[in-house]
Amino acid sequence: MINFMIGMVVVYFFARASIGVVEYGQNAHVAAIAWAGAILLGSVGVLLPFWTTRRWARAAKAVGLLTYPLYLVNQITGGYLFGVIERAIQDPLLAVIAAIVLCNLLAGVFSFGFERQLQSALGTFLHRVQGHLRQGGKVQAG
Structure with a gap:
């Protein structure tokens, strides 16, 4: 409190x-x-107990995964998109709504597309390095 x-x-x-x-x-x-x-x-x-079901947990995880990419695109990209859209349609309210929707879509593409591929590639790389080190090999920098 x-x-x-x-x-x-x-x-x-x-x-x-x-x-x-x-x-x-x-x-x-x-x-x-x-x-x-x-x-x-x-x-x-x-x-509340219903939030602890698997369905809600998956939904919460998806929303959580969107937060960081959304943080990256919402201010500069969102401001730019708002300006472009507002000049095109001359309606600030619709421009704000469209910019919000587009920023969320961009965050989703990054979070569920690129980020997962990057995580997989990094995991594979780290697994190979770990296996190499266990065999007594040395990792060369750069």
């Missing part, structure tokens, strides 16, 4: 210094309330 409260205070003070609050007069309390809601929803989700 103490960590939760400290987190809310930190989010509030970060929000107070954000461009939205400083330049556009948005309310800093909204960020803290939204973050609190997300934390409470996540906590309830962990505590």
Whole structure:
């Protein structure tokens, strides 16, 4: 509970210094309330028993796998896509929605396509190196 409260205070003070609050007069309390809601929803989700079924576990794993690639593409790529789409269709709301959908699709392609292939290739490489080292071989750098 103490960590939760400290987190809310930190989010509030970060929000107070954000461009939205400083330049556009948005309310800093909204960020803290939204973050609190997300934390409470996540906590309830962990505590409810139906979340522990295999089906939900697979879904949670898939959503979790999307988070890092989404983090990589959402800000710069998302901003770029938003600008391109907004200029093309002249509707900011539809441009935001389209940019969000496209960023999630890109994250999915990376997470479920490229990343799995990279994991497999790295695993094979490390297995070969480990086998070579067990046989008394030396690994050459570079």
